[in-house]
Amino acid sequence: MEERKFNELGLNEDILKAIDDMGFEEPSKIQVEVVPVLLEGYDVIGQAQTGTGKTLAYGAPILNNMDKTGGKIKGIIVAPTRELAIQVNDELNRIAKYTKVKLLPVYGGQPxxxxxxxxxxxxxxxxxxxxxxxxxxRRKILDLSGIKYFVLDEADEMLNMGFIEDIEEIIKLLSDERQTMLFSATMPEKVQRLAKKYMKPDLKHILIAKNTMTVSTVYQYYYEIKQKDRFESLCRILDVDEPSTAIIFCKTKKGVDELVNSMQARGYNVEGMHGDMSQNQRLNTLKKFREGNLDFLVATDVAARGLDVENVSHVINYDLPQDVESYVHRIGRTGRANKEGKAYTLVTSREYVTLKQIEKITKSKIKRREVPSIDEVFMSKYQNMVSRVKEILEGEEFKKFIPFVEELDEDYSLVDVAAALMNMVYSKEICRDYIDDGEEPKVVRLFLNVGRKDKLNPKELIEFFNNTAEISNEDIGDIDILDKFSFADVSGDAAKQILKYCPGKRLCGRKVNVEMSNRR
Known part of the structure; x- marks a missing residue:
């Protein structure tokens, strides 16, 4: 199938802008086939696996065509479970971002x-x-007589769960003028009977062939995290696991830029790849990664398409992908040539349902892991330093430094000297966030994701700290404002206040991300 872009499917600017904000660079197969047909007004049966992007396939055309006059409910989407209803509602709200369409999820378990x-x-x-x-x-609260768009999502699951009578009762309350959309992974006889009975004769049946989802040589794990801890969790995982080479996937181009900036501020050897970068930029980054001059590559799905790099030890899903097929493509970047690879996925409690869908469709086990504690990060760093010292001692190179050490032997214990040298290495490697020696640092260097391109200046940053975290000018030291991010030296007490009150607030029109930076 020829690759197409969202702007070639016939959607209006409001919908396209929202899809761009969601970070989807190219439509999935079901979206390419279904969107234009629904825009033309046909009834549609969309047959495709769970997790292939069906919500956007029907949601975008409905929101595109919706007429808001009259005050009645125009669309109803029926889902088999409350979890799916919440998930569908959340995604439709993102697609409806630039429209004035109001959505409401209704399900049991809520007043x-x-x-x-x-x-x-x-x-x-x-x-x-x-x-x-x-x-x-039945309470006469919900009037379905003006419904123009009716969607049965996961129809086979719904009928398997015994909802056939409820579905037929709902359909009988609808206008005959409606457009009906039925989405299902399979087409058992009872689904076919339902379609024949209640859909228009000129309906379009769109079948997306089922792909084989094989991930046999990849060990898959997930970490359940809180959204606010996503970046911190990633850093701890990287610091304990110490992957030799890893590809980290983000859902959006903006997400790639922000993660690369944050990781570079922490001292990681990392660059990004996405569709807004020139071909030369991408080729140069890829060359560095292939030659081992980069430890980490952060990419979107489209930028990583066709990426062929040997010996990638880890794939990390910083964000969950749009569909299951993308998940399989992502983790297929590791575990090549019969070598074992590891795939890690960061999920919030709300994303857990999607993870279970991925597990079900790929017929694989994704095991839970705990985000490493600070103690585990320390221990990993210690063990890594000891291993490196042992490696050096097995060679000859270190012997040229013996005369210098012998000078120190006159005044100090050589055990103390060795410990001091290890402390120097450790201080460079361990992030300031992790330093926990019982003393508050006198000066803390903070990283912010707002910079010169956002028209930030030192005066504005100081006022932001003053007003948001209620700290005085005396607590603020050096400020370095770069193109896309900034650094500020503040007192230890002020850092606590800033980290508590400033993240998520707006500065120069941007939502602020504040983190501790490396020692400089």
Missing amino acids: IERQIKALKRGVDIVVGTPGRILDLC
């Missing part, structure tokens, strides 16, 4: 009164489970 209040205030699209939708209809 119905809250959902009733929201419906009375006015909603354009409802995403819900069959039981809660019918409950609201």
